[in-house]
Amino acid sequence: MTMLRDALLSALVALGLFGVMIGLKTDPGPTSLVLTWRPEAVAIAVVVVFFGRLALLSWRASRPAVAKGPGQVAAVMRKAGKYLAPVLLVLTATMPFYAGRYYLDLGILVLTYVMLGWGLNIVVGLAGLLDLGYVAFYAVGAYSFALFATEYGLGFWTCLPLGGLFAATFGVLLGFPVLRLRGDYLAIVTLAFGEIVRVVILNWVSLTGGPNGISGIPRPTFFGLTFSAAGGEGSFADFFGIEPDISQRVIFLFYVIFGLALLTNWVSLRLRNLPLGRAWEALREDEVACRSLGINVTITKLTAFGIGAMFAGFAGAFFATRQAFISPESFTFIESAIVLAIVVLGGLGSQLGVAMAAAVMIGGAELLRGIVIAGVDLVEYRMLFFGLALVLVMVLRPRGLVSGRTPSVSLGKAREIPAEMVAEGRG
Amino acid sequence: MAELLSVENLTMRFGGLLAVDTLSFTARAGEITAVIGPNGAGKTTVFNCITGFYRPTSGQLSLTHAGGHGFQLQSLPGHRIARVARVARTFQNIRLFAGMTVLENLMVAQHNTLMPNVASGLLAVFGLGGYRPIQARALDKARLWLDAIGLTERADDVAGALPYGAQRRLEIARAMCVDPVLLCLDEPAAGLNPRESDELSALLLRIRGGEIGDGCSILLIEHDMGVVMRISDHVVVLDHGKKISDGTPEAVRNDPHVIAAYLGDGDEGLE
Ligand SMILES: Nc1ncnc2c1ncn2[C@@H]1O[C@H](COP(=O)(O)OP(=O)(O)OP(=O)(O)O)[C@@H](O)[C@H]1O
Ligand SMILES: [Mg+2]
Numbered sequence A: 001m002t003m004l005r006d007a008l009l010s011a012l013v014a015l016g017l018f019g020v021m022i023g024l025k026t027d028p029g030p031t032s033l034v035l036t037w038r039p040e041a042v043a044i045a046v047v048v049v050f051f052g053r054l055a056l057l058s059w060r061a062s063r064p065a066v067a068k069g070p071g072q073v074a075a076v077m078r079k080a081g082k083y084l085a086p087v088l089l090v091l092t093a094t095m096p097f098y099a100g101r102y103y104l105d106l107g108i109l110v111l112t113y114v115m116l117g118w119g120l121n122i123v124v125g126l127a128g129l130l131d132l133g134y135v136a137f138y139a140v141g142a143y144s145f146a147l148f149a150t151e152y153g154l155g156f157w158t159c160l161p162l163g164g165l166f167a168a169t170f171g172v173l174l175g176f177p178v179l180r181l182r183g184d185y186l187a188i189v190t191l192a193f194g195e196i197v198r199v200v201i202l203n204w205v206s207l208t209g210g211p212n213g214i215s216g217i218p219r220p221t222f223f224g225l226t227f228s229a230a231g232g233e234g235s236f237a238d239f240f241g242i243e244p245d246i247s248q249r250v251i252f253l254f255y256v257i258f259g260l261a262l263l264t265n266w267v268s269l270r271l272r273n274l275p276l277g278r279a280w281e282a283l284r285e286d287e288v289a290c291r292s293l294g295i296n297v298t299i300t301k302l303t304a305f306g307i308g309a310m311f312a313g314f315a316g317a318f319f320a321t322r323q324a325f326i327s328p329e330s331f332t333f334i335e336s337a338i339v340l341a342i343v344v345l346g347g348l349g350s351q352l353g354v355a356m357a358a359a360v361m362i363g364g365a366e367l368l369r370g371i372v373i374a375g376v377d378l379v380e381y382r383m384l385f386f387g388l389a390l391v392l393v394m395v396l397r398p399r400g401l402v403s404g405r406t407p408s409v410s411l412g413k414a415r416e417i418p419a420e421m422v423a424e425g426r427g
Numbered sequence B: 001m002a003e004l005l006s007v008e009n010l011t012m013r014f015g016g017l018l019a020v021d022t023l024s025f026t027a028r029a030g031e032i033t034a035v036i037g038p039n040g041a042g043k044t045t046v047f048n049c050i051t052g053f054y055r056p057t058s059g060q061l062s063l064t065h066a067g068g069h070g071f072q073l074q075s076l077p078g079h080r081i082a083r084v085a086r087v088a089r090t091f092q093n094i095r096l097f098a099g100m101t102v103l104e105n106l107m108v109a110q111h112n113t114l115m116p117n118v119a120s121g122l123l124a125v126f127g128l129g130g131y132r133p134i135q136a137r138a139l140d141k142a143r144l145w146l147d148a149i150g151l152t153e154r155a156d157d158v159a160g161a162l163p164y165g166a167q168r169r170l171e172i173a174r175a176m177c178v179d180p181v182l183l184c185l186d187e188p189a190a191g192l193n194p195r196e197s198d199e200l201s202a203l204l205l206r207i208r209g210g211e212i213g214d215g216c217s218i219l220l221i222e223h224d225m226g227v228v229m230r231i232s233d234h235v236v237v238l239d240h241g242k243k244i245s246d247g248t249p250e251a252v253r254n255d256p257h258v259i260a261a262y263l264g265d266g267d268e269g270l271e
Helices: A002-021 A039-062 A070-093 A101-126 A135-151 A156-178 A183-203 A236-240 A246-272 A275-285 A287-292 A297-323 A333-346 A351-367 A378-396 B043-050 B078-083 B102-109 B118-126 B131-148 B164-176 B194-209 B225-231 B249-253 B256-263
Strands: A024-028 A033-037 B003-014 B017-028 B032-036 B058-064 B070-072 B087-089 B182-186 B217-221 B234-239 B242-247
Touching: A002 A024, A002 A039, A070 A351, A101 A246, A101 A275, A101 A297, A101 A333, A101 A351, A135 A156, A135 A183, A135 A297, A135 A333, A156 A183, A156 A297, A183 A333, A246 A275, A246 A297, A246 A351, A246 B118, A275 A287, A275 A297, A275 B102, A275 B118, A287 A297, A287 B078, A297 B118, A333 A351, A333 A378, A351 A378, B003 B043, B003 B217, B017 B032, B017 B043, B017 B217, B017 B234, B017 B242, B032 B043, B032 B194, B032 B225, B043 B058, B043 B087, B043 B182, B043 B217, B078 B087, B087 B164, B102 B131, B102 B164, B118 B131, B131 B164, B164 B182, B164 B194, B194 B217, B194 B225, B225 B249, B234 B249, B234 B256, B242 B249, B242 B256
Parallel strands: B032 B217, B032 B234, B087 B182, B182 B217
Antiparallel strands: A024 A033, B003 B017, B003 B058, B058 B070, B234 B242
């Protein structure tokens, strides 16, 4: 009985909300907007809410009272993770052998976000510094790569480290004034910094080309061999005596970003077990205690910021060479938000979780393209699915898909630490 | 015994509140100096000034190492006080790295030994810079202290899940991993049962005597008079930010000012 009343109440609320939101549709008329009244759509929405609520309530009632404890869930996830990670690795490494051009391109995109996620994970997941302007370093990497490559004609393998270096320098320079702020304040200031970098790029027309961006960024070469559709002297296809094919470049790019992502992963995993990474995590746990132990809090935060920025710079450089064209539009706040969402969804500090979240959020969303329901392409609803995914994960697994941490050093057998014990950091 | 810490005319003002008022006392090397006083007397504030968490409004805090090297603590940046002047501390409300294991807590405390500078920290990523032997030594020291506080069995357990008494001991061991010459303990016996208090007293005496570690003087804030009277060599009594008594435990225990301060509010005059 209470269920029925609850469902009716929900339906009433839905009526109130959807009566205006869905019921009234505005269309451009000959002189002004014309209101169209759509009672049938409202009715459908209200009925859906009524029965949905009823179903949810009865499902809850029928469920056994004792749910699985968080420890058990974590144990299952960890076991799965042990096998999942190598499987994913092999699947990714062999992708060019079984996947077509479209999926390879998608793979490159996903791997770029995996790399960005892993980079940001150093800053947010390990050091606990909430950075909402991560895209700024991505932009710095991309633009320094583009400028060095187009202005000075430097090759891909020279410009790539330069991009990372510039971004890292930027990270340290920005970090210096900003890192004395904590928590929400740090988040707001980094957000502002991200926007400032974009606005500067947009307006410094003589250097960056402003809104027109930079085009004609050279493509990467394989030990000096170019990849061109035409083949010809000095090209990859010519050297190896094979048919020139544009997919060779795609495969090459795929392995470049795969390697870069693995490098990011390797460095973060290594650092985690070394004093520097341990100090980051200690900082996330308790900054005051760190200071009392003689740890230079500022320097430690700066290294996290700088190293995180460096990987964003690498990713940015890769992005520039892959697109051959960059403009400020690629470096808006939404990119920062997506990368942060990937890190939070995956589980702060978890490498596997971040990779999975990136695959689902970026790859999954892109796979919606072309699925047309009732005349609209589902990819248009990408942001809706993002939001849903975030809400779902936050309700079911507030610490992200894969949470908990493995001790960085142990005398006996290392045991996983449940996420509930681990601090999230206050900046 | 040589003078280790000398506090001269230390004053700390918070807006209109005078938390510490021209306080002077000394702590000698190789001794346990207790700082006692009623709640709100300003004891923790003194510690916060010594360890660089507060900048004193005025006054000098001079620390002299056995080699004769001196430091003015009031003008050192916070992290240098632990690293260079070698003053370590614990907190009144335990501040462990709760999400890290017991062993990790002890390793973080040895951060500056493990990673003298950022470059060496980064080189270690590529296995360069001779990190391994340094880590082995750090692990040995951690084992030593785990053994001293009886937590060897729980080395790989998460610190936040330890019982209260064990957390207190771990915080002391963590501070000792900094290799301090002066260990500042803020109410280490708070919340311990009588047996644990006895064990703590024994541990502190061993630390002072150099039976574990290299010998270290102790500055102790404590409300448990049993512990204070048993182990301290010298007691300083504060009330309302001022020193009201200073001397051996016996002398202080019989000082009428101290009795007045503890029994009633001196201002109201109980007699
Ligand atoms: N950061 C601060 N800002 C303002 N007032 C402070 C601050 N820290 C301490 N005080 C005040 O200074 C006085 C002394 O506090 P303190 O914590 O040093 O006392 P205590 O002797 O350690 O007491 P307890 O035995 O309760 O720990 C108190 O009145 C306290 O309210
Ligand atoms: Mg206190």
